[in-house]
Every structure is written in C-alpha cells, then in structure tokens.
Amino acid sequence: MADSPFDAAQFLGPESAQCPDEAANSLPAARSALDEQQTRIARWMREALACAEDAYEHAEVPVGCVIVHEEQIIGRGRNETNAMLDASGRLRATRHAELVAIDRILASGYAASVFRDCDLYVTVEPCVMCASALRQLRFRNVYFGCRNDRFGGCGSVLSIHDNLAYSADPPLRIHEGYAREEAVLWLRRFYLRENDSGER
Numbered sequence: 001m002a003d004s005p006f007d008a009a010q011f012l013g014p015e016s017a018q019c020p021d022e023a024a025n026s027l028p029a030a031r032s033a034l035d036e037q038q039t040r041i042a043r044w045m046r047e048a049l050a051c052a053e054d055a056y057e058h059a060e061v062p063v064g065c066v067i068v069h070e071e072q073i074i075g076r077g078r079n080e081t082n083a084m085l086d087a088s089g090r091l092r093a094t095r096h097a098e099l100v101a102i103d104r105i106l107a108s109g110y111a112a113s114v115f116r117d118c119d120l121y122v123t124v125e126p127c128v129m130c131a132s133a134l135r136q137l138r139f140r141n142v143y144f145g146c147r148n149d150r151f152g153g154c155g156s157v158l159s160i161h162d163n164l165a166y167s168a169d170p171p172l173r174i175h176e177g178y179a180r181e182e183a184v185l186w187l188r189r190f191y192l193r194e195n196d197s198g199e200r
C-alpha cells in the first residue's frame with residue numbers, strides 16, 4: 001500500500017539500530033507481523049465498506065461500520081437516518097452506522113463493558129456525537145477511512161477523541177486512512193445520484 005498510514009518505523013523500534021545482529025533476525029518477523037496486521041485491518045474495512053454499500057442501496061448516506069471482538073464481527077451497522085420516523089414515531093436522526101452497530105450488540109445481550117475489548121472499523125471519520133459515544137464506551141481502537149470535514153469528531157471539526165476538556169475517559173486510539181479511496185467513492189456516487197435525481 002503506497003500511501004499506508006502506518007509508520008513501519010514505529011514498530012521496528014530503535015533497537016534495530018543499536019543491535020544489528022538482533023535486528024537482522026527480528027526485522028523479518030516484525031515485517032510479517034505488520035503485514036498480518038495490515039491484512040486484518042483491510043479485511044475488516046472491506047466488511048465496513050459492504051455495510052456502506054448496503055446504505056447506498058437503501059438511499060442512505062453510505063457509511064458502514066463493523067465492531068470486532070476477538071477476531072469476530074459482533075455487530076454491523078450502516079446509516080439509517082433518512083427514514084425520519086420509525087414505527088413508534090421517534091426521530092431517527094441519530095441513527096449513524098456506529099450507534100446502530102452498538103445498539104444491536106447491546107440488544108443481543110452483551111454488556112457495555114465488551115466494547116473495551118473491541119475495535120471499531122468505520123468508513124468515515126466518526127462525527128462529534130459518535131466520537132463522544134465511542135470514547136465513553138472506551139473502544140480499544142477506532143479505524144476509519146476518510147475524514148468528515150463537516151462533522152468529524154476525531155480531528156476534523158473537534159478532537160473529541162483525545163481532548164481532555166471533553167471527557168474524563170481515556171483518549172480514544174484512532175487510526176485513519178484505511179480504504180479511504182473506496183469510502184470517498186461511495187460518498188461521491190451517492191451525492192452524484194442525489195444531484196441527478198434533484199434535476200429531474
């Protein structure tokens with residue numbers, strides 16, 4: 001991956017410079033661990049992209065999310081905000097992909113503490129609302145694709161993920177730039193279609 005957001009150097013560490021013999025042995029191992037991790041992340045991001053595609057097919061803004069616990073997806077979500085009211089007449093404006101996935105997991109019987117051992121993969125930077133929820137639930141890691149320049153809560157508009165003024169919870173570990181191009185393509189496709197239908 002030419003534009004990988006990973007900084008390989010951080011995993012290889014300063015020891016490799018101090019101890020060349022050891023480095024010669026550990027470098028391939030470190031590389032292969034890094035490759036394995038990249039492959040895993042790419043796999044979960046593909047699953048999140050599939051959820052974004054499902055949102056697109058349902059005329060929702062194409063954002064998708066999966067939550068992974070012990071190498072298993074335990075929840076999936078996609079945006080469900082366009083249907084303004086659900087059957088009971090409640091507003092659905094907050095039904096973002098991340099919150100949909102979280103609610104499904106809680107509804108299936110997990111305690112909220114499970115999220116402390118979960119990684120969340122979402123195609124677009126979590127908004128301010130979702131970033132706050134993810135931090136309070138103390139997700140282990142959050143991986144996202146493209147940035148959300150209008151509403152992003154992980155650095156774009158506000159830095160809910162790590163600003164101590166916003167929360168007493170520990171900072172959220174975020175990793176961005178995974179499957180960025182695909183995430184942007186879905187959004188572009190969606191807005192092009194919206195524009196086309198508006199002109200008719």
Ligand SMILES: [Zn+2]
Binds near residue numbers: 097098127130
């Ligand atoms: Zn959100």
